[in-house]
Amino acid sequence: MTVDARFTLPQGAPLHRLRMTLDRGRLPAGWTASGRDAVTGTLPAGRALTGHWTVTVGEDQPGGAFDVPVWVEYANPAGGDAPPVHVEQVLRVSVPLHGTVHVSDQPFVAESNGWGPVERDRSNGETGTHDGGPLTVAGTVYAKGLGANADSRVDIDVQGVCTRFDAQVGVDDEAGGQGSVTFTVLGDGRQLAASDVVRGGSPAVPLTADLTGVHTLSLVVGDGGDGKNFDHGDWGDARLTCGGEVD
Secondary structure (H helix, E strand, O other): OEEEEEEEEOOOOOEEEEEEEEOHHHOOOOOEEEOOOEEEEEEOOOEEEEEEEEEEOOOOOOOEEEEEEEEEEEOOOOOOOOOOEEEEEEEEEEEOOOEEEEHHHOOOOEEEOOOOOOEEOOOOOOOOOOOOOOEEEOOEEEOOEEEEEOOEEEEEEOOOOEEEEEEEEEEOHHHOOOOEEEEEEEEOOEEEEEOOOEEOOOOOEEEEEEOOOOOEEEEEEEOOOOOOOOOEEEEEEEEEEEOOOOO
């Protein structure tokens, strides 16, 4: 894909000795970039410095939204031995989702949760980040998935290229056999699949939804009608089946 960047000086005194670079060392693993740095001796007000690079995505990359860092340095207007000024911009690029994609590896467009943050590849735990344990429902451990607490909702951009959602859903064992939750899958606000009330200590329930044509996938955990205490709902092995070009 082509990555373009633009640095503009809207007003003020000219800047000198500018260099714009795509930070190859901070690209996702397996990515490469070609193209030369953009360099100019002087940038007067009202002018822009532009950069263009070709970025190649790693073969095993499942797709999604990724950050590409670009930075500009220029001579410090203070002069003398003052260090150069460093300005960084992180560009978000979208790679079409393809193959089997784990939901926990994708960025959240929006997130709400009834107790602390929604956790990736671990249970909800407490109110801190990354404080949960392995996702575990009735003794079965899931290496991938989301750990939430009612009432919870996560929105994910699936680009209109995914055809199926699958997960094993249930109350995490850390709730000690307590808790009761419901799981609902929405596509662009429309209900695609829903579970009955799932109670603590019960085996996980398979949940599948057809995502054909869906752009925003929403995963919702409800409180089962009796409040949110102990309602640690796991989306075990939550994954997407995707392919094709971005719609």
